[in-house]
Amino acid sequence: MADTGTAGPATMSAAAARPAVARPSGTPARPGRRWAGLGDAPLVLAVSSLGVLLVALGYAGGRDGSPGASPAYWAGQVLVFTPVVVRLLARRAARPAESFALVVGLAVNQYLLKWMYSPDQFRFPDELQHWRATTIVRETGRLFQPDPALPPAVHFPGLAEMGAAVGQLTGLSVYAAGILVAGVAHLAFVGALYAAALRAGGSPAIAGVTCVTYATALHYLFFNSMYLYQTAALPFLMLAVWATRRWRAGGGPPFAAVAVLAAAVTTVCHHVTAFALVATLTLLAAAELATARPRRWSALAMPGAALAIVVAWIGLAAQDVVGYLAAPVGQVAQTVELMLSDQHRSAPLAASVTLWQVAIQGAGLLGLFALYLAVGRDMRRRGDRDAWRWAAVAGGFVFFAGNGVRFLGRNGPEIAGRLSTFTYVPICFLAAVALVRAVPLLPAPDASGRRRRRPAPGPRRTPAAGRLVGGTALITLLMVGARTGGWPPVRSILPGPYLAAGFERSVDAYGVGAAGWERTTLGPDHRVGGDVTAVTLASTYGRQDPVREVGPLFYATDWGLADDELVGRLRLEYLVVDRRLSALLPADQAYFENDPQAGRITHPLTAGQIGKFDTLTDVDRLYDNGVVRVYRLGGGG
Amino acid sequence: VTARRAAVLAALTVAAGATVLAGPRPAAVAGGLLLAFALPGTALTAVLFRRRDLSGVERAVLAPALSLATLVVGGLVLNALGVRLAAGPWAGAAGGVTLVALALPVVLPARGAGVTEAERAAAAALGPAVLAQPALIRAALGRPVPADALPAVPAAGPALPPGRWLARQALPLAVAAAVLAGAGWLSYRTAREAYDVPVTALSAAPSGPMDAAGLRTVTVTASGLVAADGPYTLVVSGSDGAETDRRGVAAGATAWTAALVMPGRDRMTVGLYRAGDTDPYRTLFVAAAGD
Numbered sequence: 001m002a003d004t005g006t007a008g009p010a011t012m013s014a015a016a017a018r019p020a021v022a023r024p025s026g027t028p029a030r031p032g033r034r035w036a037g038l039g040d041a042p043l044v045l046a047v048s049s050l051g052v053l054l055v056a057l058g059y060a061g062g063r064d065g066s067p068g069a070s071p072a073y074w075a076g077q078v079l080v081f082t083p084v085v086v087r088l089l090a091r092r093a094a095r096p097a098e099s100f101a102l103v104v105g106l107a108v109n110q111y112l113l114k115w116m117y118s119p120d121q122f123r124f125p126d127e128l129q130h131w132r133a134t135t136i137v138r139e140t141g142r143l144f145q146p147d148p149a150l151p152p153a154v155h156f157p158g159l160a161e162m163g164a165a166v167g168q169l170t171g172l173s174v175y176a177a178g179i180l181v182a183g184v185a186h187l188a189f190v191g192a193l194y195a196a197a198l199r200a201g202g203s204p205a206i207a208g209v210t211c212v213t214y215a216t217a218l219h220y221l222f223f224n225s226m227y228l229y230q231t232a233a234l235p236f237l238m239l240a241v242w243a244t245r246r247w248r249a250g251g252g253p254p255f256a257a258v259a260v261l262a263a264a265v266t267t268v269c270h271h272v273t274a275f276a277l278v279a280t281l282t283l284l285a286a287a288e289l290a291t292a293r294p295r296r297w298s299a300l301a302m303p304g305a306a307l308a309i310v311v312a313w314i315g316l317a318a319q320d321v322v323g324y325l326a327a328p329v330g331q332v333a334q335t336v337e338l339m340l341s342d343q344h345r346s347a348p349l350a351a352s353v354t355l356w357q358v359a360i361q362g363a364g365l366l367g368l369f370a371l372y373l374a375v376g377r378d379m380r381r382r383g384d385r386d387a388w389r390w391a392a393v394a395g396g397f398v399f400f401a402g403n404g405v406r407f408l409g410r411n412g413p414e415i416a417g418r419l420s421t422f423t424y425v426p427i428c429f430l431a432a433v434a435l436v437r438a439v440p441l442l443p444a445p446d447a448s449g450r451r452r453r454r455p456a457p458g459p460r461r462t463p464a465a466g467r468l469v470g471g472t473a474l475i476t477l478l479m480v481g482a483r484t485g486g487w488p489p490v491r492s493i494l495p496g497p498y499l500a501a502g503f504e505r506s507v508d509a510y511g512v513g514a515a516g517w518e519r520t521t522l523g524p525d526h527r528v529g530g531d532v533t534a535v536t537l538a539s540t541y542g543r544q545d546p547v548r549e550v551g552p553l554f555y556a557t558d559w560g561l562a563d564d565e566l567v568g569r570l571r572l573e574y575l576v577v578d579r580r581l582s583a584l585l586p587a588d589q590a591y592f593e594n595d596p597q598a599g600r601i602t603h604p605l606t607a608g609q610i611g612k613f614d615t616l617t618d619v620d621r622l623y624d625n626g627v628v629r630v631y632r633l634g635g636g637g
Numbered sequence: 638v639t640a641r642r643a644a645v646l647a648a649l650t651v652a653a654g655a656t657v658l659a660g661p662r663p664a665a666v667a668g669g670l671l672l673a674f675a676l677p678g679t680a681l682t683a684v685l686f687r688r689r690d691l692s693g694v695e696r697a698v699l700a701p702a703l704s705l706a707t708l709v710v711g712g713l714v715l716n717a718l719g720v721r722l723a724a725g726p727w728a729g730a731a732g733g734v735t736l737v738a739l740a741l742p743v744v745l746p747a748r749g750a751g752v753t754e755a756e757r758a759a760a761a762a763l764g765p766a767v768l769a770q771p772a773l774i775r776a777a778l779g780r781p782v783p784a785d786a787l788p789a790v791p792a793a794g795p796a797l798p799p800g801r802w803l804a805r806q807a808l809p810l811a812v813a814a815a816v817l818a819g820a821g822w823l824s825y826r827t828a829r830e831a832y833d834v835p836v837t838a839l840s841a842a843p844s845g846p847m848d849a850a851g852l853r854t855v856t857v858t859a860s861g862l863v864a865a866d867g868p869y870t871l872v873v874s875g876s877d878g879a880e881t882d883r884r885g886v887a888a889g890a891t892a893w894t895a896a897l898v899m900p901g902r903d904r905m906t907v908g909l910y911r912a913g914d915t916d917p918y919r920t921l922f923v924a925a926a927g928d
Binding site for chain 1: 657673692699712713808814816837842927
């Protein structure tokens with residue numbers, strides 16, 4: 001298998017024998033242009049940093065309701081991103097140092113965009129859950145301790161280990177340590193992606209464009225750089241891929257050892273990423289077996305090793321993950337079943353997406369698809385035998401197929417986004433190949449006007465203005481599409497005042513104050529229910545055992561026997577009631593987890609629904625801060 | 638890694654461990670970050686790939702990644718051994734891995750590490766373009782040779798003149814850092830200002846058991862009291878509306894707490910009033926105690 005980043009001995013011997021040593025990219029060395037340094041990267045990153053400042057102004061405006069906040073945000077996003085894209089596309093022979101500096105600098109700037117959204121504390125529910133998991137490790141000094149907030153994470157302690165270690169080594173808070181761990185993991189992931197793309201593509205420009213295109217993944221900016229166990233696992237997934245590449249290219253046992261180590265750490269960090277790693281390595285091995293002659297069956301060794309590690313970990317330590325992952329898969333399957341049986345009229349099947357969001361994202365996807373087809377056709381015409389490029393073609397197909405999932409049910413966009421975290425890598429690589437090598441979208445017509453007979457042109461040496469403008473426009477469009485379709489949702493893309501069930505936007509001093517009271521006054525591990533935010537805060541800052549199925553208690557206009565039975569069945573001890581639920585519609589179509597009215601809520605809860613708990617004579621109201629109230633129901637027996 | 642560089646790394650590791658365990662806070666932060674994110678990975682990369690060609694990018698990626706992997710694997714091992722995870726064990730794991738990795742080349746010299754003078758001369762004659770790429774060195778000499786056993790690689794191409802370096806690299810990076818710091822400060826300040834609102838809460842601990850006289854004690858707390866809204870008044874009344882207790886509540890820096898004795902068989906209402914309020918500002922209900 002060819003590896004342009006690590007040429008084989010024969011190639012190198014020939015190269016070394018020549019007086020003027022060839023550079024890996026094939027262009028002769030030109031000492032006058034080769035000065036050590038970062039090229040124009042510092043200047044470009046300085047311009048990009050101004051975009052960060054604009055976004056910060058947008059965030060500040062969002063917090064105090066300034067009208068110019070949104071324009072500042074969008075201008076900032078473009079200013080952060082687009083100069084780097086232009087630079088990478090404008091100079092296809094950029095040196096690795098400059099290209100890598102641009103990619104890492106962009107990753108730093110974009111990580112700051114995420115951090116600045118909530119720079120004083122974790123607010124996203126999953127981050128709060130991992131905050132608690134890390135806190136447990138710090139407090140107990142032990143791994144695998146029960147954690148009601150996120151039970152599956154107990155058996156995937158990699159992130160908590162990192163966070164606890166950094167916190168205890170430095171004395172920093174769990175939040176500060178978490179921000180550092182997530183940031184370093186995020187940068188390591190980007191670096192590993194760059195290294196893998198460089199080895200697979202052989203060009204710093206291709207590697208750089210791969211990374212900036214991947215920065216337009218739906219979940220890149222937030223989910224994949226949050227303090228979540230997937231963030232910790234992703235760099236090791238990509239490290240395993242890179243090490244496998246080097247091992248298969250004759251790098252030797254150390255690369256195989258790093259690949260196995262990375263597979264093990266991936267598995268200890270996150271289940272889905274571990275599955276994705278096995279699938280990725282299997283695809284790469286299958287592509288190698290299909291393209292390389294003679295076949296080297298040793299290609300199956302690494303996916304086999306990764307599979308063995310994953311199976312062993314799940315079988316020995318994390319059996320409960322099977323049930324945990326079955327729920328969302330079953331939900332998608334149920335949605336498909338409903339669609340096929342035409343029984344979906346009672347509830348919306350898809351999350352609400354505006355037409356302009358569909359238009360932006362659709363245009364970006366169409367552009368990617370055009371590049372995908374162009375590269376595929378070009379590879380076929382040239383008789384390309386590179387296993388990894390064909391694996392990327394197969395992976396790209398999975399990406400486009402996976403996008404259909406976003407239209408399946410309320411969780412469809414989330415599942416599709418999470419899937420694209422992995423499947424977006426190959427399509428980004430192919431897009432980079434197409435843009436950097438100027439692969440024509442359509443073959444030029446021959447004298448007879450037919451396009452098929454003309455041989456495929458080789459890579460162009462001079463960057464074309466059309467390619468630069470078109471490529472920049474496409475990648476910027478993809479970025480805008482990712483911001484509108486990714487996280488946070490458009491309605492809460494800026495930080496600001498409280499939103500009902502609005503995830504980060506719902507965490508404020510009232511809710512946190514109530515959770516703090518639960519921890520200090522009630523003690524840990526009581527069964528506490530409430531809306532999405534109340535349950536999250538209770539289970540993390542409050543250290544309580546969350547009860548997520550309490551929606552019917554809120555929707556009831558009068559308290560009845562069914563409610564008593566539900567309280568008993570759930571062993572519900574305390575109920576957190578946020579009065580703002582009677583003034584605001586839920587930001588995400590549901591007030592509660594497992595909300596029976598999800599997607600059908602047209603008006604806020606009524607004052608009667610919220611206030612009926614006060615009329616129950618055997619119920620205590622033990623906490624009242626004017627906004628959040630906590631009732632003791634006594635369902636715990 | 639050269640012997641000199643290994644010695645520096647070892648000394649840095651020991652110093653980082655010492656500051657983590659006994660140093661002042663800023664030094665502990667720096668030492669902890671080095672042990673967590675840099676030193677183990679740097680040492681492991683050096684020992685694992687001492688006879689392999691790695692680009693600068695790959696080394697830059699491997700250092701933090703292998704450092705984090707060290708924490709994950711080290712934590713699992715420590716936990717399996719029954720060691721309580723704390724600063725000391727973490728520092729021992731990270732520092733130990735670093736020092737062992739740095740010592741390995743001394744204990745187990747790499748095959749082919751010895752380079753003859755003839756090979757050094759041959760390598761030097763190849764020029765900097767070859768010396769910068771270990772794959773080319775391997776190809777030229779016919780065997781893998783540690784880069785540190787060969788002549789130092791001079792900088793590729795002419796260095797930038799100081800003035801141009803300042804203008805094109807240092808200055809833009811400094812501007813970028815300053816802008817990012819300003820953006821971060823702005824975000825942090827505005828986030829704190831938006832979050833820091835006074836939250837006045839009235840709360841009670843779950844009531845204790847009813848005594849023989851039919852009374853129970855309920856500990857009531859008022860927190861987040863705003864001096865400008867005071868003086869506050871706490872009123873306890875029964876289900877018939879009759880007051881059973883009334884007392885002033887001082888707005889101080891800390892929460893106000895009192896143990897209130899109230900009838901056990903009645904549903905009691907506890908109200909907190911601001912100065913001039915006719916309706917309670919905060920209200921609690923304490924249900925009648927069961928039999």
